[in-house]
Amino acid sequence: MLILVTLLAAQLPCLIANVVRGGPGLGTIQPSQGDYFQATKGGGHGDYHLIVLAPSSVQEMADFVFDGFRLAEKYRNPVMILSDGALGQMMEKVILPEEGSLPKTTPAWATTGKKKEREHNVITSLFIQPEEMEQVNLRLQEKYKAIQSEVRYEEIQTEDAEILLVAFGLSSRICQKTVDLAREKGIKVGLLRPITVYPYPYARLNELASQVEFMLTVEMNAGQMVEDVRLAVEGKVPVHFIGRMGGMILSPEDILHKLESVHESHNAVNV
Amino acid sequence: MAKGTIKVDGKICKGCELCIVACPQDALALSMNFNDKGYRFAELINDACTGCTNCALVCPEAAIKVYREPKPAKKVQA
Amino acid sequence: MNEKLYLEDEENLGTQVDESYDQVYCRPSTLTDVPFHYCPGCGHSVVHKVLMEVIDELGIQEETIGVAPVGCSVFAYQYMNIDMQEAAHGRASAVATGVKRVLPDKYVFSYQGDGDLAAIGTAETIHTVNRGENILMLFINNGIYGMTGGQMAPTSLIGQVTSTSPYGREAAQVGNPIKIADMLCLLPGAYYVTRQIVHNPNGVRKLKKALIKSFEYQKQKKGTCFIEVVSNCPSGWKMTPVETIKYIEEQMLPMYPVGDLKVPQN
Ligand SMILES: Cc1ncc(C[n+]2csc(CCOP(=O)(O)OP(=O)(O)O)c2C)c(N)n1
Ligand code: SF4
Ligand code: SF4
Ligand code: SF4
Ligand SMILES: [Mg+2]
Numbered sequence: 001m002l003i004l005v006t007l008l009a010a011q012l013p014c015l016i017a018n019v020v021r022g023g024p025g026l027g028t029i030q031p032s033q034g035d036y037f038q039a040t041k042g043g044g045h046g047d048y049h050l051i052v053l054a055p056s057s058v059q060e061m062a063d064f065v066f067d068g069f070r071l072a073e074k075y076r077n078p079v080m081i082l083s084d085g086a087l088g089q090m091m092e093k094v095i096l097p098e099e100g101s102l103p104k105t106t107p108a109w110a111t112t113g114k115k116k117e118r119e120h121n122v123i124t125s126l127f128i129q130p131e132e133m134e135q136v137n138l139r140l141q142e143k144y145k146a147i148q149s150e151v152r153y154e155e156i157q158t159e160d161a162e163i164l165l166v167a168f169g170l171s172s173r174i175c176q177k178t179v180d181l182a183r184e185k186g187i188k189v190g191l192l193r194p195i196t197v198y199p200y201p202y203a204r205l206n207e208l209a210s211q212v213e214f215m216l217t218v219e220m221n222a223g224q225m226v227e228d229v230r231l232a233v234e235g236k237v238p239v240h241f242i243g244r245m246g247g248m249i250l251s252p253e254d255i256l257h258k259l260e261s262v263h264e265s266h267n268a269v270n271v
Numbered sequence: 272m273a274k275g276t277i278k279v280d281g282k283i284c285k286g287c288e289l290c291i292v293a294c295p296q297d298a299l300a301l302s303m304n305f306n307d308k309g310y311r312f313a314e315l316i317n318d319a320c321t322g323c324t325n326c327a328l329v330c331p332e333a334a335i336k337v338y339r340e341p342k343p344a345k346k347v348q349a
Numbered sequence: 350m351n352e353k354l355y356l357e358d359e360e361n362l363g364t365q366v367d368e369s370y371d372q373v374y375c376r377p378s379t380l381t382d383v384p385f386h387y388c389p390g391c392g393h394s395v396v397h398k399v400l401m402e403v404i405d406e407l408g409i410q411e412e413t414i415g416v417a418p419v420g421c422s423v424f425a426y427q428y429m430n431i432d433m434q435e436a437a438h439g440r441a442s443a444v445a446t447g448v449k450r451v452l453p454d455k456y457v458f459s460y461q462g463d464g465d466l467a468a469i470g471t472a473e474t475i476h477t478v479n480r481g482e483n484i485l486m487l488f489i490n491n492g493i494y495g496m497t498g499g500q501m502a503p504t505s506l507i508g509q510v511t512s513t514s515p516y517g518r519e520a521a522q523v524g525n526p527i528k529i530a531d532m533l534c535l536l537p538g539a540y541y542v543t544r545q546i547v548h549n550p551n552g553v554r555k556l557k558k559a560l561i562k563s564f565e566y567q568k569q570k571k572g573t574c575f576i577e578v579v580s581n582c583p584s585g586w587k588m589t590p591v592e593t594i595k596y597i598e599e600q601m602l603p604m605y606p607v608g609d610l611k612v613p614q615n
Contacts, residue, residue, distance in 0.1 A: 006436075112432065113413065113455050121432045122426045123435065125435065126424075292591055293550050329395065330398075331391055338367070338372055338373065341369060
């Protein structure tokens with residue numbers, strides 16, 4: 001984390017792949033989404049954000065390497081691919097992005113040897129004067145504002161949805177099956193999958209909050225992203241949670257049961 | 272022995288005295304004056320300097336310039 | 350006694366110099382004009398100065414990239430007028446590895462203290478040398494954590510009183526001083542390993558030669574050059590700068606003898 005924050009404060013572009021396993025500690029080697037807080041809310045010191053991409057397929061794992069480097073260069077900010085132990089080992093057909101599609105120019109701030117016509121370039125994360133450190137922070141905050149425009153998400157059958165599942169990465173793939181199972185039973189369920197978990201699709205979730213009865217957040221952790229969903233809906237609808245921890249994976253049926261029981265309790269109240 | 276002399280940038284000297292002990296001619300001492308950082312700075316106290324550069328080599332502040340009388344051969348050439 | 354006790358800014362300093370005299374020594378031009386923040390008499394400043402002098406003489410200011418450590422020399426880049434990076438504590442040689450691999454034809458050096466290189470950065474140090482990275486590693490061994498208030502370092506001497514060994518370092522409790530330069534000699538990646546000093550003029554002259562050699566070896570892509578400088582820390586050692594000379598000679602050098610530890614074969 002120290003190194004990560006050093007890179008960030010020195011505004012060095014880089015891409016970090018976090019293939020999450022069950023924790024805390026040495027933990028398990030089975031898939032988990034327990035690093036959501038660490039990836040999106042910090043874990044290092046200071047006010048900072050990474051750009052965090054959450055793939056849900058092997059194709060996206062490949063694509064996001066390129067997208068990640070592009071974003072990192074564009075914003076001079078570290079980017080993280082937040083994957084998990086299942087995606088990390090999965091075999092799927094992939095079309096590799098075209099090689100050479102990344103920029104190869106050397107940026108002006110790089111330490112390539114001082115040229116006569118310029119001052120020496122220094123790459124540092126040390127700003128010992130608090131006045132200067134505050135200015136650096138203000139610039140970072142400006143950058144994070146600009147990064148909001150990079151928000152990406154995918155919607156599945158949300159047009160007529162009365163219930164919304166919210167899930168990222170591997171959980172979202174399981175949720176797709178739940179959507180189908182529920183619709184077979186006549187329950188109008190949709191799914192929103194954040195593709196970037198920083199920046200986060202707060203605005204779209206807020207819109208959907210006016211449409212659906214409730215939301216159910218599905219994660220392989222004790223409930224981390226659910227906090228962002230609650231922030232997004234601003235109390236307009238109830239936000240429920242189902243998850244498993246330590247490397248355990250939910251089944252589509254587990255999610256369907258939870259969904260049905262919440263649905264029933266809501267109807268009971270409404271009667 | 273060649274004749275030499277030095278110039279000390281008293282503004283950046285920190286009075287560490289390392290030049291003084293490095294000088295084989297005992298030609299240096301701290302001034303009774305202070306610079307604006309409050310340090311007594313080094314200065315030449317006699318004309319024994321040979322321009323050997325010892326003081327300048329050990330000076331942590333890179334505050335010393337050394338000058339030397341040109342070698343006689345060079346003088347003839349000039 | 351002089352009447353005026355304070356030196357005016359614009360006052361002409363030093364002696365009048367006979368115009369026929371040649372200038373035989375001046376401040377290296379690759380040093381910036383920023384006055385060092387180091388304590389009076391600190392060896393860091395001398396090493397900075399000699400290093401910049403060598404870069405001047407070799408004419409490689411535009412070709413050299415340095416990596417500064419965490420420690421008193423964390424601001425080395427304020428004084429060295431070359432492109433530089435500041436690494437996290439202990440990681441300078443890892444950052445230098447990256448720079449060198451991207452720019453293999455540039456001269457790259459790391460500059461680290463003993464807390465940085467021989468404590469938190471031990472793994473990076475050993476593996477950089479083991480890979481034989483084609484860089485110069487400069488190691489300023491003052492036997493103490495200078496920056497943070499004079500705590501014991503792995504290099505502190507037996508019996509040395511520091512703020513974290515107030516009764517003197519005891520081997521039974523914290524081990525013996527680590528001679529990291531000697532250890533590194535065992536690694537095939539180490540091409541040239543030497544230990545130098547800067548507390549006397551001849552020491553400075555020899556350090557300069559070792560630096561020139563190291564840059565030449567780097568040009569020939571020979572592997573890692575490692576220069577340890579047994580230096581002082583007047584503030585951490587609670588001594589005047591002049592007293593540190595005696596301490597280095599009588600206490601430090603028996604443990605860390607000056608000279609080449611590994612020289613190129615043939
Ligand atoms: C990861 C981390 N741990 C601890 C510190 C605090 N720290 C700053 S300097 C230093 C020791 C420096 O000692 P040394 O490398 O010997 O340098 P010197 O000041 O003696 O030249 C420490 C522990 C830090 N900045 N970062
Ligand atoms: S140049 Fe040599 S002789 Fe002259 S003051 Fe310096 S040390 Fe002394
Ligand atoms: S060595 Fe340099 S800083 Fe120290 S007293 Fe002499 S001139 Fe001043
Ligand atoms: S604390 Fe020690 S190492 Fe640091 S600047 Fe002062 S004398 Fe030098
Ligand atoms: Mg030290």
